[in-house]
Amino acid sequence: MNRRQFLRVAALSALAGCSNASPGRGGSDGTDGDGTDGAGGSDGGNSGPTADAAKRDLAAQPTLGPPVGEASGLIVAFEDPSCTRCRAFDQTVFPKIRSNLVETGRATFAFRGYPVVYEWGDPASHALEATYARDADAFWALVGHYFDNQGSFRGKPAEDVYAQTQSFLSSDTDLDAAAVVSEARGDAAASAVQTDLDAGMAAGAGRTTPHLFLFRDGEFQTKAAGSVSYETIEAVLQV
């Protein structure tokens, strides 16, 4: 292979090979309606009306800190339990948000399950919704459990995800774990997950997680994709 051939192969291999791949989760479940947004804010990034979709049904979402609307800052985080950058965000950035912004009353943090990465994130998100419906503290514990143990879930079918979830809820919470998992398989949890997916897609989160939508005094400031630092969030919010 000479230089010209090599360069041609290198430039095209990613795309040519990809076109034969089977569609991802988004492609098969109908949630891959955006995808292009992540290419750098094709929606303009700072366009308020679109980004406000991130706040849809926010009252029904798990939040920390002052009630929505009371604190100057609002962070709406679309996260996938199976996403490794979400894990990094949860383990390194979220604790600072919690202690410096949420617990001081300067901002409200809202979590929206957004399963667009690995398959197991979908049943996990269903389980999170079913758990939150019963107990908020157990919900946050389960979020941490998923992030802390991604390796044991990756590649597992939904049944295994539910089984491991039930095991955790049984041992670490007071919930009726079997009932929670049963509800996770039901329509209510599916509807709740779909609400988050619809909100994220409408807001322009695309298929990138974590995706943060940052508001100050009710006004959308900007969105941030990936495991952005606490300093970044603080600089944007100015609260």
Next chain:
Amino acid sequence: MSPRLPTRRADWRLLARTVRLVLSIPVYAVLSVVAAVLALSVFVFSQNIPLVSFALTGSIPLDARLTILLERYPFLGTDFGTLTGLALLAVAGLTGVDIAMVTYHVREHGLSVEQGGGSAVGVVLGVLGAGCAACGSAILVGVLSLVGATGLLTALPLEGLEFSLLAAVVLVLSLYWLADGMRGGRINGCPVDIGR
């Protein structure tokens, strides 16, 4: 004769010596650093264009603007993990050296356009490889969505780091071909010559 792949120890020695000689000229050393910083900026800013746009145009103090911009870089912020950050720095550094070599070759020896192609391919792959592709590396998701193949990203064992590694390979080969093209010449008064 078509340029070949570096397979012998002498090929790598030629590459190292040529790079060292070109970068011993201050203007090309500076150029390589500037090009590397620019390349790295393209890689990291492309992952968060709305945020970068907000830093430049939003109603926030100057120090907040600088914070938002600086936090985008590997190891200054938390956008990238250790491996991805190292890969980004390596690709950016190689891009800088490659651009300095191309510029030197163009100015001193004349160079056909196609010989600079490695730099362009390396930069494109560097952008694609920035971030966690599986979690939605922004540019890569956008590109793959055009061919309906976003699901492929979750099948990559290194979560998209593959693109950065490919970029590094392309850039190293580009450097070798540039060095091979300078074989027999002189750089900064020193002979490049190392036997084939």
